[in-house]
Amino acid sequence: MNNHLDFESDSIEKFHKIIREYLSKEKESSDPIHRQKLSKIFHDYIIQTEDESYTINSPSFGGKVETMHNSNGAITESFEKFVKPFKESYFLNNNIQKDTDFSYSKDIAILDICSGLGYNSSAIIDEFLKNKGKNSSLSIDLAEISIETLAMGLLIPSPIKNHDIIKKAIESKLIEEDFAKLSIEKTEIPENIDINIFCEDARKTVQNLPSNKYDAIFLDPYSPAMAPELCTVEFFEELKRLIKDDGIIATYTLAAGVRFAFIEAGFYIGEGPIFGRKSGGTIASIDIKNISKNIPIMDERTIALSDAGIPFRDQNLNHTSSEILDHRVDERSKARHYTRISSAVQTPIFLGKEIDDEKLKRRVFRNLNKVNIPDSQSKEAYYIIEPQENHYKEPSIKFNSKNRIIEMNKRLLNVIKDNTLN
Numbered sequence: 001m002n003n004h005l006d007f008e009s010d011s012i013e014k015f016h017k018i019i020r021e022y023l024s025k026e027k028e029s030s031d032p033i034h035r036q037k038l039s040k041i042f043h044d045y046i047i048q049t050e051d052e053s054y055t056i057n058s059p060s061f062g063g064k065v066e067t068m069h070n071s072n073g074a075i076t077e078s079f080e081k082f083v084k085p086f087k088e089s090y091f092l093n094n095n096i097q098k099d100t101d102f103s104y105s106k107d108i109a110i111l112d113i114c115s116g117l118g119y120n121s122s123a124i125i126d127e128f129l130k131n132k133g134k135n136s137s138l139s140i141d142l143a144e145i146s147i148e149t150l151a152m153g154l155l156i157p158s159p160i161k162n163h164d165i166i167k168k169a170i171e172s173k174l175i176e177e178d179f180a181k182l183s184i185e186k187t188e189i190p191e192n193i194d195i196n197i198f199c200e201d202a203r204k205t206v207q208n209l210p211s212n213k214y215d216a217i218f219l220d221p222y223s224p225a226m227a228p229e230l231c232t233v234e235f236f237e238e239l240k241r242l243i244k245d246d247g248i249i250a251t252y253t254l255a256a257g258v259r260f261a262f263i264e265a266g267f268y269i270g271e272g273p274i275f276g277r278k279s280g281g282t283i284a285s286i287d288i289k290n291i292s293k294n295i296p297i298m299d300e301r302t303i304a305l306s307d308a309g310i311p312f313r314d315q316n317l318n319h320t321s322s323e324i325l326d327h328r329v330d331e332r333s334k335a336r337h338y339t340r341i342s343s344a345v346q347t348p349i350f351l352g353k354e355i356d357d358e359k360l361k362r363r364v365f366r367n368l369n370k371v372n373i374p375d376s377q378s379k380e381a382y383y384i385i386e387p388q389e390n391h392y393k394e395p396s397i398k399f400n401s402k403n404r405i406i407e408m409n410k411r412l413l414n415v416i417k418d419n420t421l422n
């Protein structure tokens, strides 16, 4: 998701204003015509993706705008990046063979963080209804900070039929919040599906939810540069409290700082399904069994060794995005050459390698020398990357990305501290 668009745009902010105006008119007049007009105007703001479902732009953040979904297919992204990993973990936890007839015979609880237009929730509803057990239920909690975005979820042409169920829940929420008045949506929410919407900062929501509740958490914020508050160690510690021991968190991001934050919060991490780009996002779980694919070898090194792996922090879950970003810039610059290798020219990926290009070699060696590593093929270099000798395709309790990252990080600190290898 999140294709960066480098043009100034105030259009979504403008549409937020139009939404407020028209829904106020609906409240005053109780006439459905205002919502109909609003839906028509909305057509100027929606963007079709390759699977024909629609997305919209984010509000502008420091002049940058992102689309809410992947241009390769907004609703396909929901199935591929969120539903698929959940389904895999459900199969694993319940000993169900792939490609067999099955039904969801256990109750399922999902937390959809940054629910936006409700695509991810509608995709899990679709999956559940297609494979419903006789007596099982699906409970979904959605957290979305922007009431206007919720309203857009109500106005957007549904990408799949079951999105209408989410529309019904959104409409009820807008009425409850006194943001809209009329109950127009006809689709009913099935009895065995329970949908709760929290319209607030997800950092607040998670602190009020019960422990050990969720089978899966879908974490779908904008990029860490725009929404670092939902990628911090402290936020992930809250998610750790909420997730069941055999549950999974799925997120599209593969940023080194985010992955290290998951590890610091106590999760195993792995690579998620690939959709619309070369690499997959991230799957995090307390249970290694739920991690089916290690993250790539060079990504492990970057996370463990370079200052790019310094995580985002938000000690009391109340800092602004800018404060979190500034704090990390500061922490990175303090760590660079002292506790971490510089991320410049991707230095850690050259450990154990011969470098032909003389200019590059000089730069890499300069960065390595600052942390007591004489050169890229020195015994110190091999000592640090030695844990990666056991980088098998599939993770195990002993050999997995988390353990290797922690061990390489520790070994780098040993080398920096006193240059004695033991």
Ligand SMILES: C[S@@+](CC[C@H](N)C(=O)[O-])C[C@H]1O[C@@H](n2cnc3c(N)ncnc32)[C@H](O)[C@@H]1O
Residues within 6 Å of the ligand: 001, 067, 068, 069, 113, 114, 115, 116, 117, 118, 119, 120, 121, 143, 144, 145, 146, 149, 200, 201, 202, 203, 220, 221, 222, 227, 229, 230
């Ligand atoms: C990439 S979009 C999510 C798309 C969404 N999952 C869907 O299915 O349409 C990110 C969403 O996060 C919301 N958001 C941003 N900051 C938030 C926060 N602190 N708490 C909750 N939601 C937030 C935005 O309003 C936006 O709707």
